Amino acid sequence: MPLRSVKPLILAIDDDEVARESAQVLLSRWGYRVNLAENGEKGLHLMRQNPPDLMLVDLQMPGISGLEVLAGVREFDPTIVCVMVTGHATLQSAVDAMKQGAYDFLPKPFSPDELKHVVGRGLERRFLELEAKELREEKARMEANFVTLVSHQMRSPLAAVRQLLEVMVKQSLGPMPPAYGELMDRAVARLDELLHSLNAWLAMSRLAESGIAERRAPTALADILTALAQRTRLEAQAAGQEVVVEGDPGEVELAVDRETLLEALYNLTSNAVKYNRPGGKVTLEVRVHPYQVDLSVSDQGPGIPEAEQPFIFNDFFRSKSPELKNKPGTGLGLSIARRVVKAHRGDISVRSQPGQGATFTVSLPR
Amino acid sequence: MAKVLIIDDDADYTLATKAILQAAGHQVSTAADGKQGLEAVKAQDPDLIILDIMMDSIYEGYSVTTTLRGTPEYMDYRDVPVLMCSAVKTIAGERFTLPPEAELAQGDDYLDKPFTAEVLLAKVEKLLAG
Numbered sequence: 001m002p003l004r005s006v007k008p009l010i011l012a013i014d015d016d017e018v019a020r021e022s023a024q025v026l027l028s029r030w031g032y033r034v035n036l037a038e039n040g041e042k043g044l045h046l047m048r049q050n051p052p053d054l055m056l057v058d059l060q061m062p063g064i065s066g067l068e069v070l071a072g073v074r075e076f077d078p079t080i081v082c083v084m085v086t087g088h089a090t091l092q093s094a095v096d097a098m099k100q101g102a103y104d105f106l107p108k109p110f111s112p113d114e115l116k117h118v119v120g121r122g123l124e125r126r127f128l129e130l131e132a133k134e135l136r137e138e139k140a141r142m143e144a145n146f147v148t149l150v151s152h153q154m155r156s157p158l159a160a161v162r163q164l165l166e167v168m169v170k171q172s173l174g175p176m177p178p179a180y181g182e183l184m185d186r187a188v189a190r191l192d193e194l195l196h197s198l199n200a201w202l203a204m205s206r207l208a209e210s211g212i213a214e215r216r217a218p219t220a221l222a223d224i225l226t227a228l229a230q231r232t233r234l235e236a237q238a239a240g241q242e243v244v245v246e247g248d249p250g251e252v253e254l255a256v257d258r259e260t261l262l263e264a265l266y267n268l269t270s271n272a273v274k275y276n277r278p279g280g281k282v283t284l285e286v287r288v289h290p291y292q293v294d295l296s297v298s299d300q301g302p303g304i305p306e307a308e309q310p311f312i313f314n315d316f317f318r319s320k321s322p323e324l325k326n327k328p329g330t331g332l333g334l335s336i337a338r339r340v341v342k343a344h345r346g347d348i349s350v351r352s353q354p355g356q357g358a359t360f361t362v363s364l365p366r
Numbered sequence: 367m368a369k370v371l372i373i374d375d376d377a378d379y380t381l382a383t384k385a386i387l388q389a390a391g392h393q394v395s396t397a398a399d400g401k402q403g404l405e406a407v408k409a410q411d412p413d414l415i416i417l418d419i420m421m422d423s424i425y426e427g428y429s430v431t432t433t434l435r436g437t438p439e440y441m442d443y444r445d446v447p448v449l450m451c452s453a454v455k456t457i458a459g460e461r462f463t464l465p466p467e468a469e470l471a472q473g474d475d476y477l478d479k480p481f482t483a484e485v486l487l488a489k490v491e492k493l494l495a496g
Contacts, residue, residue: 159453160378162480167382170483172389195480 008123011035011052013043013069014085015061019108023056026112027119040064044072047080053126054081054119056106059093067097074101079129081122085110151205155198162191193328200332203263204315207336212343215257221249221293225286227262228295232269236282239273247286252293254364256344264340265295267333268360272299274327275358289366292346296361304352312350313338337362368494371412372396373403373430374451375421379479383416386483387490400426404433407443414493417473419452427452428471435471447493448473451481 010032012023020036027034035050037043040057041064047055055073059066066084073080084097084105094105103122106114167173169184176184229245236243272282280300287294302323304312311317316331334348341348341362352358370392374380377398384394395410397403399421407415415434419427431448434440450473474496475489 156453159480160376160382163379163382166480166483167385170386170389172385172483 007031007033008053008126009033009035009050010054010056010119011037011043011047011050012056013037013040013061013066014056014058015039016058019058019085023115026115030116030119032119040066040069040072043069044076047073047076051077052080054083054122056083056085056119057102058085058087059090059097059105060087067093067100070097070100070102079126079133081126083118083122151198151202155195155202158191158195158198162188162195165191196328197330197332200330200336203336204332204339207260207339207343212257212260212340215260216255216344217258218253219256219258221252221254221286221288224254224256224258224262224265225249225284225295228265228269229284231262231266232273232282232284235270235273239276240279241273241276242279242281244281244283245285246283248288249286250288252288252366254293254366256364257340260340261344264337265297265362267337268297268362271333271360272297272301272358274329275299275301275324277301280357292363292365294361294363296359298357298359300357303354303356304350304358305354306352309350309352313348367391367393368413368490369393369395369410370414370416370490371403371406371410372416373398373400373406373421373427374416374418375399376418379418383486386486389483390487390490392490400430403430404440407434407440407446411443412446414490415446415448416477416490417448417450419450420454425471427473431471431473447475447496449475449477449489449493451477451479453479 010023010027012020012027012034013036014020014023015038017038020038024034024036035046035052037046039061043055043057044064055069057066057069057073064072070082070084073082078101081103082097082101084094084102086094086105086107094107097105103125104118106118165184165188168176169188225245229243233243269282269284276282276299283296283298285294285296285298287296302321304319304324305321308317308319308321312319313334315335317335318329318331319325337360338348341364344364346362346364348360348362350358350360370387372380372383372387372394374383374396375398380396380398384396387394395406395412397406403415403417406412417427417430419425421427423429427450431450434446434448435444474493477486477489
């Protein structure tokens with residue numbers, strides 16, 4: 001454990017100068033680092049500045065009492081071990097201190113051996129607690145990232161299987177009986193669907209942790225539009241559709257996380273292609289306003305039922321409409337897009353009338 | 367026909383990529399990590415290198431390109447085109463962060479895993495022609 005590699009730090013609080021000096025001498029002789037304070041207030045201040053592993057606290061001091069110091073320590077960090085030093089063996093106050101979370105007490109006068117023993121045991125306790133705390137935190141992290149971990153673990157082997165299937169589908173190693181061809185194509189389609197879902201889940205959990213704000217950098221609007229149009233054309237051509245770009249991005253620059261924003265916009269354009277009517281048109285339109293930029297993506301598909309429009313940006317929402325529900329999808333594309341746009345302090349909205357396609361508009365601040 | 371070197375620690379990808387390239391008439395050699403890969407560059411003198419980014423260490427692929435492009439020992443090979451690939455970059459919000467001085471490490475083109483035969487062959491042909 002890394003904490004053990006530095007010398008443990010002990011803070012001794014005592015109003016008696018002689019007691020402080022002897023603590024200093026003994027503790028540093030045993031290899032500990034030592035801080036001293038002559039009253040509770042200074043002690044707590046020093047504790048916050050430089051948190052110790054263990055504290056020796058005189059119970060009876062002028063000003064803040066030892067018990068109050070103890071309460072302050074417990075509040076600041078309960079893993080700091082407190083040993084109470086009691087002047088004239090007042091058993092009752094020692095018991096009170098133990099009840100309030102002190103680890104042990106040392107009645108004055110004590111021998112160096114007694115001090116050494118109590119401090120040694122106390123530090124052991126401190127390191128066990130730190131270790132336990134670290135394990136608890138690790139467990140919490142694992143739980144929080146469960147989806148990410150599982151998706152990652154599943155994704156690599158599945159992606160490798162997909163790659164191997166590619167060799168068979170393309171018959172790179174020699175011809176395959178034609179009857180297998182259709183089975184192979186179906187296997188590939190299902191696998192692609194699954195990989196797509198895994199990617200979407202991963203994107204979701206990444207977005208929850210991600211630092212879009214920190215990655216924002218000046219990016220030309222024209223560059224975003226070009227990249228978006230290029231990728232949309234590839235998809236549209238494969239589906240026998242046309243892409244039209246309207247509006248002039250001019251010289252406008254936006255502070256965006258380019259890659260993540262593009263992924264979000266691809267979700268919109270690939271939806272447009274997916275839900276478009278056969279041979280339909282996908283329109284990308286850019287409008288530059290004084291304080292914002294609107295980017296919209298329109299298709300000529302069946303449109304989105306009005307009743308469903310308020311819900312389409314929710315996680316895992318899938319349309320119930322007969323024309324839409326049979327298309328493959330994860331129900332995450334739009335919700336990912338919304339998260340990304342929100343992280344850019346922008347907004348996303350939809351306009352659609354049944355039978356007349358849908359238009360998604362992303363507004364980003366300039 | 368060209369000589370292609372695949373550097374990838376995942377035997378399944380190596381197998382699949384090799385099959386696709388051989389079917390297209392290329393001569394393929396393979397290496398399973400960055401160190402073997404750099405040795406293979408000298409031994410095979412390839413026309414093109416296909417290089418996985420994440421091998422034993424996260425950026426092992428990048429250190430291979432940095433060595434290829436930046437050390438006198440590999441002077442003769444610094445113009446060999448490099449096609450980088452990875453299974454990680456496809457996910458929104460997940461990316462490699464490279465220090466600015468790492469421009470050398472980028473390679474000449476990039477390919478997401480898994481890839482179709484068409485996309486792989488198109489990139490390979492383009493790099494070989496380029």
